[in-house]
Amino acid sequence: MKKFNIWPWIILLIGMVYFFLPLIATFEFSLKMIKDRYTFEAYRVAFTDSKFFLNFGYSVLWAVLTMICSTLLVVPTAYWVHWKMPNARPYVEFVTLMPFVVPAVTLTYGLLSLYGSPPIVLIGSPILLIAGYIVLSLPYMFRAVDTGLRAIDVRTLTEAALSLGAGWGTILTQVIFPNLRVAILSGIFLTFAIVMGEFTFASLLSWPAFGPYLEEIGSMRAYTPQALSVVSFMLTWISIGLLQLIGRGRGQEQVAGAH
Amino acid sequence: MAFLEINNVSKKFGTTEAVSDFNLHVEKGELVSFLGPSGCGKTTTLRMVAGFEVPTGGRIVMDGRDITDLPPNQRDVGMVFQSYALFPNMTVAGNIGFGLKVMKKPAEEINQRVSEMLELINMPKYAERFPYQLSGGQQQRVALARALALRPEMLLLDEPLSALDAKIRVSLRAEIRSIQQKLGITAIYVTHDQEEALSLSDRVVVMNTGRMEQVGTPFEIYNFPTTSFVANFVGTLNTAEVEVTDPAGGLVGMDGVQFVSSDEHVKSRRKGDKVRISIRPERFSFVTEGEKENVVDCRIENITFLGSVVRIQMTIGNQKFNMDTFNRPSLALPEIGDQRQVTCSSKAVLVLKD
């Protein structure tokens, strides 16, 4: 029999403590707004602030726009790379890693100086913000879609569809997108989570969003920001939870989709 | 005029010449297979007919129309792939009806055609299944139905049975052939399995390193190979280099062993010319009585059972030869190392072109 090895468990435990302790502390702190009692007062205060809903709503709007644009950009690109230019894949992947290499601040100043003066002035329109968010979402979207494309035989499926008379539009909408549904969903959930918590772009480009709002509250109040941090953590977790659920439910979903 | 004409077609990928100077005319309703070893350009040629590759040279004409530069989705061609390539997100019915849906046919017509095709492939109960719920053989039948649903002028199959096990391969190839004949559809069938090519084709194109070696009926290819490549690739043919000793008498010799050949090609040679001959293993037999032609001494080297056939390896002169004989219970097998006499008819000794 194999000897029970305790070390992995100890390391796991240390990791969990490292991760959960601050979270628990934050949660605990957020409940202590009223002296000597645990209450959800801080949450009540947070949720009754009308600016909360405004900023949160804007963030949701940005997130949704980013999810749509990013999907429309990444899926056809990744598909084309798989189908026609497999050699270019490493380069495309490198480009999508840009937000890990170039800090958001640098990227924003780059955007501001390029599009802040003629010939193209985009400051004042949310295009810059969404474009920035798309860049942020690229590593997650591209990887998710790329993995999805590897799982299906893109080349042969495309050729089969072509030989049946289908054009590019039909192939993308009826063959590629449906088979990438799970991959795309996992990409856009991550995108959602990232955009919801993003601070730099929204702040520097002066658009209302949840990130800057959190920051602003943080400098003014003691308990509400902790409550909001917990809420934003929950949101991320719900996104990831949904993602797991969808990923797992795939088989049954396909059968159910028949009727 | 032939239904499909492939005229002087060649295809280069960078500097490698995948296909060179390919010429073939396929008649309407004919099934032609491309047979050859891996990398010889079978798939590339097929893909040029399908429109997935554009030839570097030459023209392809189908039904009198030059289709060389036509995109694949405008050709009237159905294709079956080795990997089935069914759309995983669609049911069997969805897959078969896909082409008709693309053509915006009314739902009524699509349904009718789909059930017709399901009848044809003997799977009427499977309409609502998804590809992952089918066996490999069933998936490939659905893929065939999908390719035929649009009633294409031409059917292209690229090693459709390679991913299946031996039993299914044999039954499915018979099914493919019978469907092809029933519909009278012109077809090209790519395979590297000689048995498959010989058993289901009207004609076989044997290919080697991008070139056509020989085109002919399965009977011609098997019995009268014209090049040593074909001789070796199709069946396990014995080939040997010999010297012409008497052109008029059809005599050739090697290592002190004489063979007489009734092949015309010996007569056109001169004494002393080196030629290659081929002899099918099943044309040899042990000397029993009365044979006079080509009685030669041999030493038995090895004996292998191949089911219904026993293959005996022997040395004649200094060369290795194979002899195939039917595996009968009454067969008196020699021992390894035995010295025996074998014989074959002068008609069995063929002279190869190269």
Ligand SMILES: Nc1ncnc2c1ncn2[C@@H]1O[C@H](COP(=O)(O)OP(=O)(O)OP(=O)(O)O)[C@@H](O)[C@H]1O
């Ligand atoms: N897209 C391509 N780019 C470069 N070379 C290619 C390409 N497709 C095929 N080749 C080359 O062309 C030659 C013929 O390939 P092809 O796929 O036609 O062979 P095949 O006869 O179908 O072999 P197999 O039995 O293994 O399928 C090979 O040497 C192959 O490496």
Ligand SMILES: [Mg+2]
């Ligand atoms: Mg091939």
